[in-house]
Amino acid sequence: MTLHNDAIEPFRNDRFFREALGIGRVPSSAWLRQRMERMAAALREETDAYSVRLLRSAKAPVTALNGFVCLDFDTFVMDNSGTKKEWVSRTYQGVDGYTPIAAYLGNEGWCLALELRPGSQHSALETHFFLERALPRARELVPAGLPVLSRSDSGFDSVRLLSGRTTKNGPGRWKAAPSSSWSSGTRASSRWPPGPPAPTRPVPGSRSAPASGWRCWT
Secondary structure: OHHHHHHHHHHOOOHHHHHHHOOOOOOOHHHHHHHHHHHHHHHHHHHHOHHHHHHHHOOOOOOOEOOEEEEEEEEOOEEOOOOOOOOOEEOOOOOEEEOOEEEEEOOOOEEEEEEOOEOOOOOOOOHHHHHHHHHHHHHHHOOOOOOEEEEEEHHHOOHHHHOOEEEOOEEEOOOEOOHHHEEOOEEOOOOOOOOOOOOOOOOOOOOOOOEEEEEEEO
């Protein structure tokens, strides 16, 4: 992305910068971006594991709510008005910027995944790729025997997100309450599925849209 790579341009003719790094030539921003994009695919799998390794080494507690470990995910707005950075576009809050997506695990709210997105990107677009990376990480940290209760607002209602999928840790299964069973974030007790409680805390960064239900990954 140009918002970081362009910072190299002032140093292209800086002799000290070149010698301090032990390189014969400082690359241009375009060349640097091409090299970094080639490396990104190989580094993604390794960097995805860093959050899991950090939480494990710190022995961070991951606690459940009524037998379910919650994995909340939502988008939020980063205001970059007045800039010309790559991917900056109109967000749902009416400002120009980015709309990243994040996932938070457990009652403690550990940030398990965070991805930058263009400001105009719809919440549900490509979220299945985001969850395919985040869910195995959650499964590694959740105490044995506990299901993962994934929570999001109605912006993530889509057939693809509600359908079953396979993760790196084996087959995953989603259960979902239909949007009609929720009113202002409260699940009607007569609706399917029985068992899990209505969310007792808002999804981080949530909008004013009502909750769309819950999804349980076992």
